[in-house]
Amino acid sequence: xxxxxxxxxxxxxxxxxxxxxxxxxxxxxxxxxxxxxxxxxxxxxxxxxxxxxxxxxxxxxxxxxxxxxxxxxxxxxxxxxxxxxxxxxxxxxxxxxxxxxxxxxxxxxxxxxxxxxxxxxxxxxxxxxxxxxxxxxxxxxxxxxxxxxxxxxxxxxxxxxxxxxxxxxxxxxxxxxxxxxxxxxxxxxxxxxxxxxxxx
Amino acid sequence: xxxxxxxxxxxxxxxxxxxxxxxxxxxxxxxxxxxxxxxxxxxxxxxxxxxxxxxxxxxxxxxxxxxxxxxxxxxxxxxxxxxxxxxxxxxxxxxxxxxxxxxxxxxxxxxxxxxxxxxxxxxxxxxxxxxxxxxxxxxxxxxxxxxxxxxxxxxxxxxxxxxxxxxxxxxxxxxxxxxxxxxxxxxxxxxxxxxxxxxxxxxxxxxxxxxxxxxxxxxxxxxxxxxxxxxxxxxxxxxxxxxxxxxxxxxxx
Numbered sequence: 001x002x003x004x005x006x007x008x009x010x011x012x013x014x015x016x017x018x019x020x021x022x023x024x025x026x027x028x029x030x031x032x033x034x035x036x037x038x039x040x041x042x043x044x045x046x047x048x049x050x051x052x053x054x055x056x057x058x059x060x061x062x063x064x065x066x067x068x069x070x071x072x073x074x075x076x077x078x079x080x081x082x083x084x085x086x087x088x089x090x091x092x093x094x095x096x097x098x099x100x101x102x103x104x105x106x107x108x109x110x111x112x113x114x115x116x117x118x119x120x121x122x123x124x125x126x127x128x129x130x131x132x133x134x135x136x137x138x139x140x141x142x143x144x145x146x147x148x149x150x151x152x153x154x155x156x157x158x159x160x161x162x163x164x165x166x167x168x169x170x171x172x173x174x175x176x177x178x179x180x181x182x183x184x185x186x187x188x189x190x191x192x193x194x195x196x197x198x199x200x
Numbered sequence: 201x202x203x204x205x206x207x208x209x210x211x212x213x214x215x216x217x218x219x220x221x222x223x224x225x226x227x228x229x230x231x232x233x234x235x236x237x238x239x240x241x242x243x244x245x246x247x248x249x250x251x252x253x254x255x256x257x258x259x260x261x262x263x264x265x266x267x268x269x270x271x272x273x274x275x276x277x278x279x280x281x282x283x284x285x286x287x288x289x290x291x292x293x294x295x296x297x298x299x300x301x302x303x304x305x306x307x308x309x310x311x312x313x314x315x316x317x318x319x320x321x322x323x324x325x326x327x328x329x330x331x332x333x334x335x336x337x338x339x340x341x342x343x344x345x346x347x348x349x350x351x352x353x354x355x356x357x358x359x360x361x362x363x364x365x366x367x368x369x370x371x372x373x374x375x376x377x378x379x380x381x382x383x384x385x386x387x388x389x390x391x392x393x394x395x396x397x398x399x400x401x402x403x404x405x406x407x408x409x410x411x412x413x414x415x416x417x418x419x420x421x422x423x424x425x426x427x428x429x430x431x432x433x434x435x436x437x438x439x440x441x442x443x444x445x446x447x448x449x450x451x452x453x
Contacts, residue, residue, distance in 0.1 A: 011293055011297070117367055
């Protein structure tokens, strides 16, 4: 059973629908910690502000359950967009916020003369791990964000927008993308299929 | 490199796709879900649904269209038309939209832009602006499907919308819509250059060159079109190929 965590941030059903396309496994959208305990894989999606996201996770009592299932039990984890940014230690979006701190680094605003938010299809460059071994078509994926995760460890893919930035992270059983595989047509489906079969 | 986006626009009324010219005279042009499937197969970068149904009953028909499209097309979907509150927007996002677009409601209550972007994130909120030449020959923002003057200058209003938290601007050229004579490039460029957020151009595309001009001369981040795909044999595939040959960075399948 794959659980897509519902913490009130963004369009979860498109993530669930996209996963249904690539696996026969049961997909459940939920904020129930008992379901997290029974899950075999966990997805943390999210669109919206960092502060709101971390606050919702706290008030729904999800942080302990996520840490137990992902950090201790090491269940395969997929974070998408805000779900990747929340893994950071801190973020400066609308004030200074503490994140889950599962991956070293901080989330900051794009500093560039180019348009912000970074919206649209862009190419990623896989560097290691699951993405390196995976056929991803022309490697373009859909991004929509103003903030990005700055880190030098655990970088699984980069992308170029003005300067390079981190497009995906992989740390043990934790995998996360800044882009939206559920909005990235065929390439996204390929990536999701790879993740549901990922033996980490 | 970030690709320029090509975005088919589907104008909807009571669950059917329609086309207008200068925002008047509806013609039925087909079923939106079928059309969305075709655009998806042809590699459109995103889709925009703009609903102009008058009544509340027909809002449910729109929800069905959005849900069915979201179930089959795994690309970004923006929905606009008649959204007046955060609750309206939340419902549309739950039905399957990834982004929502507000027009009249934003002009009437600019604070709604701030409220919505605080709740859903800036990047979820597109402010849609209908620009039309007024009697003095100057561009003015119109609301209510281009039937009411506002006294606002489109360039100034774009900047204000950005400051209130809009993630993108969708600028539509009322006098060009459906005419297939091209975007209003001068106005487009002024808006694209004055805001830091992406600008989507809409209204007037008749040839593939118009799409290229929208980017090279109008500085748009994304080019939207409807008539060219309904009434000619151009398609997103051909459009992307043409744009690439013209030197633009685009997705090709």
